[in-house]
Amino acid sequence: MKKQNFLPILLGFILAIGLSSCEDKVIQEVTYEANVPVYMSYDELYGSIEYSKTSEILENPGKIYYYKNFLFIGERTKGVHIFDNANPRSPQKVGFLNIPGNNDIAIRGNHLYADCFTDLLVFSLGDLKNMEMVKRIEDVFEYTIPEYDYAYPLAEIDESKGIVIGFTLETITEVRDVNQQYYPMYYPVEGDLMFASTSSEASFGGGFSGDNGAARNVGGASEGIGGSFARFMVVDEVLYVISNQNEVSFFDIQDESNPTAAGKFEPGWNIETLFYNEDHLFIGSNSGMFIYDITNRTDPNYISQFLHADACDPVVISEDVAYITLRSGGTRCPGWSDQMDVVDIQNIEQPTLLKTYPMTNPHGLGVDADAELVFVCDGSDGLKVYNNSNLLNIDGNMIHHKTGLNTYDVIALDGVLFLIAEDGLYQYDYFNPSDLNELSVIRIGE
Numbered sequence: 001m002k003k004q005n006f007l008p009i010l011l012g013f014i015l016a017i018g019l020s021s022c023e024d025k026v027i028q029e030v031t032y033e034a035n036v037p038v039y040m041s042y043d044e045l046y047g048s049i050e051y052s053k054t055s056e057i058l059e060n061p062g063k064i065y066y067y068k069n070f071l072f073i074g075e076r077t078k079g080v081h082i083f084d085n086a087n088p089r090s091p092q093k094v095g096f097l098n099i100p101g102n103n104d105i106a107i108r109g110n111h112l113y114a115d116c117f118t119d120l121l122v123f124s125l126g127d128l129k130n131m132e133m134v135k136r137i138e139d140v141f142e143y144t145i146p147e148y149d150y151a152y153p154l155a156e157i158d159e160s161k162g163i164v165i166g167f168t169l170e171t172i173t174e175v176r177d178v179n180q181q182y183y184p185m186y187y188p189v190e191g192d193l194m195f196a197s198t199s200s201e202a203s204f205g206g207g208f209s210g211d212n213g214a215a216r217n218v219g220g221a222s223e224g225i226g227g228s229f230a231r232f233m234v235v236d237e238v239l240y241v242i243s244n245q246n247e248v249s250f251f252d253i254q255d256e257s258n259p260t261a262a263g264k265f266e267p268g269w270n271i272e273t274l275f276y277n278e279d280h281l282f283i284g285s286n287s288g289m290f291i292y293d294i295t296n297r298t299d300p301n302y303i304s305q306f307l308h309a310d311a312c313d314p315v316v317i318s319e320d321v322a323y324i325t326l327r328s329g330g331t332r333c334p335g336w337s338d339q340m341d342v343v344d345i346q347n348i349e350q351p352t353l354l355k356t357y358p359m360t361n362p363h364g365l366g367v368d369a370d371a372e373l374v375f376v377c378d379g380s381d382g383l384k385v386y387n388n389s390n391l392l393n394i395d396g397n398m399i400h401h402k403t404g405l406n407t408y409d410v411i412a413l414d415g416v417l418f419l420i421a422e423d424g425l426y427q428y429d430y431f432n433p434s435d436l437n438e439l440s441v442i443r444i445g446e
Contacts, residue, residue, distance in 0.1 A: 029175050034155040035148040035167040042162050045100055049116065051123075051131040055081060055093040058444050064420045066411055067107050067224040070094070070128055071418070073425055073442065077101055077146075080114070082128060088416055088427045088439045094129060101144075101163060106232035106239060107224040111256040113232060113239055117163045118143055120241070122257060134257050142244040227409040227420070228314040228325075228364040233274045233281075238262065238297040240281070245270050248283065250298065262298045268305075277317040280348060284315040289324060291348060306343055306351040314409075318367040320346040321354075321391065323374060325362035338362060340376060342391050357395045359384075364409030366417075373433055375417065377407035383419060385433050399434045 058081055062074030071083040071091060079098045083091040101117035112123040112131070122135035145164045148154065155172055157164060224234070231242040239259060243249040246269045251259035270286035281300060283290040288307035292300040308326060315324050322343040338359050344352045361379035367388070368375075374386045374394065385400035406422035417428040417436070424443035428436040 025177050027175060027177055029173060031171060031173045032153070033169060034153050034172045036155045036170040036172070037145070037157050037164040038166040038168060039162040040100065040165045045117070045163060046136070049099055049121070049133055051095055051097050053095045053129065056096040056098075058424065058442060058446055061420055061422075061424060061444060062103065063105075063227065063229065064409060064411060064418055064425065065105055065107070065224060065226050066413065066418060071425070071442075072105060073420070074103065074105075077103060080105060083442065085427075091427075091440055091442060095131075097123070097131060100165070104230075104232040104241070106226070106230075106234045108234045108237075108239070108253055109256050111253075113234075113241075113253075113259070115141055115232075115241070117141070120251075120259065122259065124257065135259070137251075137259060137261075140241065140243055140249060225411055225413060227411050227418075228273065228275070228316045228366060229409055230274050231272070233276055235276050235281075235294065236297055238294075240274055242271055242274065247271075248274070248300075250300075252298065263300075265292075265300055267292070267302075273314045275315050275317055282315050282317055282322065284313040284324065286313060289313070289315050289322060289343070289351070291345075291351070304349050304351060306353070308337070308341060314364050316365055316367055317345070318369045320344065321388075322351065323365055323367060325359065325365050325376065327359075327361050327363060327379070340365070340394075342394065354391050355394070363407065364420075366410040366412040368412045368430075371430075371433070373412065373430070375410045375412055377409055377419070380406050383407050383410070385430070385436070400436060402436060 056075065058073060058075065060076045062076040065072040069084065069086045071085045073081040075081060078100065079096055079102055081096055082094040084094050085091045099114055099116050099121065102114050105112055105114045110125050112125055114121045114123065118139050118141050120137040120140040121133055123131050124134045125131055143159055145157065146166055148167045149169060152169060233240045237252065237254045239251045239253050241249055243264065246266050247264055248267060249264040250262050252262045253259045267283045267290040268285050268287065271283050272286065273284035275282040279293060279295045281292040281294045288305050290305045291303045293303050294300050308324065313324055313326055315322055322345050324341040324343060326337040326339050326341065328338055338361050340357045340359055340362055342354045344354050359376065359378050360381035363377045363379055365377060366375045367373065372387055372389045374388045376384045378384050382401060382403040382405050384398055386394045387397040387399055388394050390397065408420045411418040415429060415431050417430045419426040419428065424441055426441050427439040429439055430436055
C-alpha cells in the first residue's frame with residue numbers, strides 16, 4: 001500500500017484554522033462597567049510602614065500570636081496590635097505596627113517577620129516598644145488584589161503604579177475583540193480572611209506542636225505561639241512561608257536580621273496552612289493534607305497525603321493524630337463539607353481516617369494533649385470543647401458549648417485559652433473546661 005504524505009494536508013489544516021480565526025475576530029468599540037483599581041504607590045506604601053506607640057483601635061480582628069507574655073492581634077491587611085499580657089485579666093496596649101497588606105507574622109529571637117503585599121519584612125523587636133524595620137525582601141509573595149464585585153470584570157491592572165488597595169465601579173470604553181473571553185489575572189485576597197485562604201490567612205505563623213497542641217516556634221531563642229491557620233512558621237533556623245497558592249518558600253534565618261532564600265517547593269494547589277510536628281511539615285490545602293519530612297530543614301521530602309472533600313482546611317497535630325476542620329462557603333471555600341476529620345498518623349506514610357464529625361461551619365481549632373481537650377471554633381455556632389480520650393466518640397463527649405460568639409481561631413496554652421472572635425479577643429481560664437472562666441476581652445473599638 002502506498003504511504004501517503006500527510007504534511008501538505010496538515011499545513012492546509014493549520015492554515016484553514018488561522019484564516020477562520022482571523023475571519024471570526026470582531027474588533028469594535030465596547031463600553032462596559034468594570035472594577036477599576038485604586039492604587040497606593042510603592043513609595044507611599046514603604047513610607048507608611050512604622051511602629052506607633054499610640055495604639056490604633058481594633059476594628060477588624062484577624063490573626064493571633066503569643067510571644068513572651070505579649071499578644072499580637074492582626075488588624076486584617078493593615079498591621080498588628082501589640083498588648084502586654086503579663087496579667088491576662090488586664091491586657092495593656094503597647095503599640096501598633098502599621099504594615100499595609102499584612103496578614104501573617106512569625107517571631108524568632110529578637111526579630112519579627114511579616115508579609116507586606118509582595119514583600120517579606122524583618123523588624124527588630126527591641127523591647128517590643130521600639131520596633132524598627134531592618135530588612136525588606138522584595139517579590140517573595142504573589143501580587144494580590146483586594147476583593148472586588150465579581151458581577152463585573154476587572155479593568156486592566158498596572159503593577160508599575162503600585163499595589164491595589166481597592167476598586168471603584170466605573171464605565172470603561174475600549175476597542176477590543178468582542179469574542180474574546182475575559183479572565184482576571186490576579187489572585188484576590190478576601191476581606192474576611194477567616195473564611196478564606198489566600199496569599200494571607202487566618203492565624204499568625206506558628207511552628208511545632210508542643211504538649212498542648214498549639215503551633216509553636218522551635219529553638220531556644222524563640223517561644224512564639226500561633227493558631228491553626230499559620231502560613232508563616234519558624235523551625236529552628238529556617239522560616240517557611242506560603243508564598244503563593246501552590247508554593248512554600250523557605251529562608252535561612254541563622255542571621256535573624258538577614259533572611260536568605262534557601263529554596264521552595266510545590267505541595268499542591270490552593271495550599272492554606274502550615275503545621276510542624278516531630279520533623280514533619282503538615283500542609284493543609286483545599287483538597288487535603290500533605291506531609292513532608294524536614295529532618296533536613298532545607299531539603300523537604302514528600303512523604304504522603306490525606307485527601308478530603310474540597311473545603312477550606314486548617315490542620316493541627318497532637319501526638320499521633322491530625323485534626324482537620326473542613327468548611328464550606330465563600331468564593332475561596334469550595335464544596336459543601338462542614339466537618340472535623342480525625343486522622344491516624346502513627347504510620348506517617350499512610351494517614352488513615354478514624355472518624356468524621358459533622359460541624360456547623362468550623363474554622364480554627366486547638367488541642368491540649370495533656371488535658372485531653374479539643375477546642376473547635378465552629379463559626380456562628382460558637383466554641384465547642386470536647387474530651388478526646390476516645391477518638392471514636394468525640395462528639396459524644398462535648399463538655400462545653402459557648403454560644404453567642406462568631407468564633408475564628410484559638411490558642412490553648414497552659415490552662416489559658418486565647419479565642420479570636422468576630423468582635424474581639426477573649427481569654428479564658430480552662431482549668432475547669434466544662435465552665436470556662438472569662439479572664440478578659442479586648443473588643444473591637446478599643
